[in-house]
Amino acid sequence: MKKYFVALTVLAFMAACGGNAEKKDEKAAAPAAEANSLSSNPDYQKGLELIAKSDCLTCHKVSEKLTGPAYKDVAAKYENTEANVAMLAGKVIKGGSGVWGAIPMTPHPLVSEADAKQMVKYVLLLRK
Numbered sequence: 707m708k709k710y711f712v713a714l715t716v717l718a719f720m721a722a723c724g725g726n727a728e729k730k731d732e733k734a735a736a737p738a739a740e741a742n743s744l745s746s747n748p749d750y751q752k753g754l755e756l757i758a759k760s761d762c763l764t765c766h767k768v769s770e771k772l773t774g775p776a777y778k779d780v781a782a783k784y785e786n787t788e789a790n791v792a793m794l795a796g797k798v799i800k801g802g803s804g805v806w807g808a809i810p811m812t813p814h815p816l817v818s819e820a821d822a823k824q825m826v827k828y829v830l831l832l833r834k
Contacts, residue, residue: 744831747831749824749827749828749831750827750831752828753825753826753827753828753831756821756824756828760814760817760825761814765811765812768832773809774806774809774811775806777829777832778832778833780794780829780830781830781831781832781834782833782834784830785830786827786830786831786833790826790830791823791826791827792823794826794830795822795825795826798817798822798825798826799813799814799815799819799822800813800815801813801814
C-alpha cells in the first residue's frame with residue numbers, strides 16, 4: 707500500500723509541476739526577445755529619446771489613443787518606407803488634420819526634418 711501511495715504522490719507532484727515550465731519560459735522569452743531587438747535598434751533609441759524631449763506625449767501614447775492616435779495605430783496604418791517616413795515627418799513639422807479625426811495635429815516648425823524623420827522611424831518600428 708505504501709508503494710501505491712508513494713507512486714501516486716510522485717505522479718501528482720510531477721503533474722502539478724511538470725511540463726508547463728518550459729512553455730511558460732518560451733512564451734515569456736518571445737516578447738522579451740522582441741523588446742530587446744527593438745531597444746538595440748539605433749533608430750528606435752534615437753527616436754524614443756527625441757520624443758521624450760518633445761511635447762509629443764502630451765497628445766500621443768504608445769498603445770492607446772489620447773488626443774491623437776496611439777503610436778501603434780499609426781505604425782499599423784503606415785508601412786515603414788522612406789516615402790511614408792518623409793510624408794509623416796512633414797506632418798510632424800507642418801501639422802495635419804482629417805486623417806485621424808477632426809482634431810488637428812499641432813505643427814512643430816522648430817523640429818528639424820532629420821529629427822522628425824527619426825521620431826517617425828521610432829513610431830513605425832512599433833508595427834507588429
